[in-house]
Amino acid sequence: MSTNEPETYSALDAPEYAPAQFVRWFREVAPYVHTLRGKTFVVGFGGDLVQAGALNALIQDLSLLTALGVHLVLVHGSRPQVNEQLRLKGFSYQFGRGIEPTSPEALECAKEAAGEIRLDIEAAFSQGLPNTPMSNAHIHIISGNFVTAQPVGVIDGIDYKHSGKVRKFDLDAMKKIISHGAVLLMSPIGFSPTGEAFNLAMEELATSTAIALSADKLIFMTQNSILKDLQDNVITEIAREDADNLIRQGHLDEDTACFLQHASNAVKRGVKRAHLIPFELDGSILLEYFTHDGVGTMVVEDTLDDLRPATVDDIGAIVSLIEPLEADGTLVPRGRNVIERDVEKFTVLEHDGIIYGCVSLIPYPESKMAEMACLIVNPDWQGSGEGEILLRHAENKARALGVKRLFVLTTRTSHWFVKRGFVQGTINDLPAEKQMNYNRSRNSLIFIKKL
Template structure:
């Protein structure tokens, strides 16, 4: 059984967001209207949370080459309309390569970094100038019956980035390749306060008037740190961090991100993005995201749905979520006894908790347990039961129930389970919003069916993992 988890922060969004006026004002039936209203209301907490916060959204030239610019600009325009202040940083690597090819020049790289000679610098200027114009044009459109109708978005660019040369590394002179030295924070803030979208190219300038070729990742990360952004979002050509089983890792703490980088097993592009995400989080940017640009609406799905579509790196240390041990039995009993007394949970007693302590995971803040959940596997059916999901009342609505659920799901996957089920009498709606589907007792493992107290009339919900 499970206790009342924290209030849901967001229900899953529909597969597509209805853009046209007709689909919003005249849906086919009452069910369609209800689904749309439920989804829109569910987005509200995020709109409130992110209003006037700064998002730095960066994308590589590969995204533009893939024809994804228009849909990305539409999504950014929507974020801006919701009161989010946006800085956009673009890359232009394939466009530079094309300019070099047209000039019959060879690309030169050393240790993954471009060596920018005089000819390459001209190609950088040409490529970034064309892309900047394309982005400004995309933000300027306002056709009726499109997401850009009535948008009226101003784009501001400028020499906001002061750069310095990389210099000579490993005996190689990188010439006009540079790194960010300083950000004109006050000027960018003025632009954001005027409701403009700030657009930055991967170029920086020295006090002596020299131009330097910078990496998109360096510019975006430096901007996010300088502005104390709420989010740094990379729209990437990769799906995010994928584990050895090919599963997407949806969330990483700083410690886990460092361990992945130190392991040296990541692909080069993945390591570059993760390194910059980690750098941002270590400098107090709360969240950094790697999301694939080939998913339509990726930025919206990542920001406004619970699970997102990519990998999020968190500044906060997630180590307070851990497996329980014998010393935690007393705290778990204190946590669940009130819910056993009012009938929410099936009474277990100390002996049962001590016996099953290895099944429990707990959330601990300042040496106090704020929540717990247990996983009971049924390996023959490749199913697992999540039981005893409990969060103290003062922490409900803060996401601890969500984190416990994710953790139990991950434990189940690691044990080779493919389905997770819960029995509940009071929290069905919470689980429905998180991908569980109601089923019958007959769908449960025979061993569990025999042990159930049918007089409680518990509802059964299953989720595919």
């Protein structure tokens, strides 16, 4: 490569670089790319992200998502900047997390801070230097008076003055903007019909926006507010009810509890997924979307939603799970037409629109038996319990059909089944119909589990 060529591509020349690895990676992310088009993401971040110097990197990643067809709404906060303004003007008062009273002076500081951050964001979206991820991006970012606000009012004797909450959105205008590929930018200031401005909390504004737009994702970019287990591992997915229980237990720090509460509210009211993502990790929003486990915590209404009956639209995904295993002899070759014919016997495991596992159940009602076949988890995602989830599902489905014994034919996975309560059987244990079709040359082992 000549030295005049863009620097971004020079990485391909590095001795340790493996082109095959690049191609493999690119193909692996393809399913995620296909699912992005037309999805609405609301991304909320506080002024702390701007203060930490993470704005440009975030905007570059968001530009990429926009280019891939995501309808993007950005909601920014400005709390540290408002506090800084207050301090510079000699006020001792400082805003914390949550809704607090806003004095006339604090409102002026909030307007100044919002204006400044808005301009920083617009500038960041306008970058287009060659050899950077923003080259040729040409993304328009539009902000305006889309939020009608109302005063928080007086609560428990405290007058919240210029603190406001969302009353309604100009949804038609907002949808038009994002559907035309522009980014919609919402500042934490709303206006009342009397022309007054109100200081809004970023977390509430982002949550209300996501709910109003029935967004596919609400994403909070947070400094450190992701959930971790006792071993300090990130909890990558949590059901909304479990998140609510965690908040009720009261052990979370104030910031995490606040973000998690808003994420939970959003999911409860129709937003498909809500994420808490650490902004200090470079590229975290891409890692969260384009890798299976992500790097943050995702709140979902019900984790079992990931398991659903297959439809004809899933045939392609099922075939691509099965084909490599047919090719290496793990599974008996079936052919696409057999899968098309039997697709209603399949259940798929879906994660954010990506199919990464499947299983099929073929009942033999006369012998009160059923065969579990094509139990597959994508090799990249094996070892996290997904195989167990599919097995449990097949067992429950079989029980509901009155099946007493579940069997599998396997050549290479016998130990997995033995560990899960299956015992080896013989051809004579199979339903008569299956005995006739048993492929003796393949010599598969037969494992049976009493349900």
